[in-house]
Structures are given as structure tokens and as C-alpha cells.
Amino acid sequence: MSIIVITGAEQGLGLELARAYAVGGHEVVAGCLKPDTSDMRALSAEHKNVLVVPLDVTKEGSVAALADRFYNKSADVVINNAGVHFRKWSMPERVSFADWETTLQVNTLGAARVSFALRESLARSGNGKLVTISSDWGSISNHPGTAYDYCSSKAAVNSVMRGIARNWSSDGICVLMIHPGWMRTTMGGADAPLLPGDSAANVKKVIDLAGPADNGRYLDNLGNDMPW
Ligand SMILES: NC(=O)c1ccc[n+]([C@@H]2O[C@H](COP(=O)([O-])OP(=O)(O)OC[C@H]3O[C@@H](n4cnc5c(N)ncnc54)[C@H](OP(=O)(O)O)[C@@H]3O)[C@@H](O)[C@H]2O)c1
Incomplete structure (x- = not known):
């Protein structure tokens, strides 16, 4: 039984990851912007090993409150899943700079903030895994030519996580960045080919199989290397 922390757990991939780890018997701390949704009530009623917390x-302050729950305790897997993506299909030059700032705040700085706050708990695990749900749109070499805001936020979070991978390996922490695939979620839209539950199963497998030699890798949901 491991202790798993998931951010942005109230819908989409985060919800399915929370469900998958709960079914596997792990203790899940599900961080939610809106913790009191019917989905989260149902999940925590069905699985006593799920603790829903506001995040x-x-x-x-919100991230500090999460870290306080882990004072002197270990966290085995921390999954930075929370993400936003605004105005996906407009001309990229018409990006709202206010939205861009929010995107960086959530996708990049938010992931860094949660990671830094839980570093000691991950280290206490002995084989902690710090996972960031990135995107194929975080690849600089394969930039899609749209969504400057979202793409830069994911490329930046990849950069931050590579830095963490260098610095935290001495604590036994394995850092992974995972592209979950194009999923049928609020963010991915109705045309996406992949159900979030199927992606969650794949992502969980990649995390389960990862060891120290995988520290710092940027992978797809089948464990293949993504182009930087
Ligand atoms: N969908 C895709 O095709 C796709 C492809 C590549 C990568 N990804 C990445 O996969 C991850 C999950 O995406 P998804 O498709 O499941 O998206 P989603 O359905 O839109 O869910 C995103 C989650 O993040 C939460 N969130 C947003 N801002 C937050 C904040 N400030 N603090 C805490 N939680 C916050 C949302 O809360 P609310 O429910 O309250 O809004 C929501 O629960 C994201 O990092 C995304 O960038 C998605």
C-alpha cells in the first residue's frame, strides 16, 4: 500500500487516476479545487482509502495546508495533474496574456509549488516518485504552432522537472513527465480518441514500472520516450 497525492482530482484524468489507485488499495489524497462535487462524494463514499482535500x-496557503498533512509522513507518489488550457483553437497571436499568466501559474508554477512543498515527504518514502502530467505540446521540437500559452507552460514545467530530477535523485526520488494522450475530457474535448480511464490505466502502469534509471524521463502513456 502506497500513499498517492493527486492534484486536480475532481474530473478528467485526475479523477480516473484517483479511482485507479483507490481500486488498487492505495491511500489516495485527492487534491481538488472544488472538493464537494458529486463525483468526489461518490468516490470517497465508495473507497474509504480516498481522502478528498481542498487544493x-x-x-x-492551500499548498502549505496540503504539506502540513504530510508533516513527518511520507508520500510515495505525487502526481502534478492539475492543468488549464484556455481558448484552444483561436489564432495563437490572439492569445489573452491574462490567460497565459494563469496558465503558467497553474501548469508550471503550481506543479513546482506542490513538488517543493512535498519534497521531504517524497524523500521519506525512500523510493518516491514525482510525476508531472505534461503534454506532447510541451515538446519544443514538435511544437504544434498553436497555443503559445499552453505549450510554453508545459515546456517550462518539463524544464523545471528536469532540474528537480538532477537535484533530488540523491533522495531516491524518481521524476517523470508523462504525456497522457489526447483524452475525451473537458480539456481534450469530445473528439478525443482516448477515454481518461484508459489513459489513467496506462499512466499508472508507466509509474508503477518506473525505477531509478527512469529519473528525468519524458514519456508517453505507453512508456516510450517523447521528443524534447
Ligand atoms: N485532455 C487532453 O487531451 C490532454 C492532453 C495532454 C495533456 N493533458 C494534461 O493532462 C492533465 C489533466 O487534463 P484533463 O484533460 O483531465 O483536464 P480537465 O478535465 O480540464 O481537468 C483538469 C483538472 O485540473 C483542475 N485545476 C485547474 N486549475 C486548478 C488549480 N488552480 N488548482 C487545482 N486544480 C486545478 C481542474 O479543476 P476544476 O474541475 O475545478 O476546473 C480539473 O479538475 C492536465 O495537466 C493537462 O494539461 C491533457
């Missing part, structure tokens, strides 16, 4: 990754 806004952009707020210092």
Missing part, C-alpha cells in the same frame, strides 16, 4: 495549486 488550489496557485495558492501558497
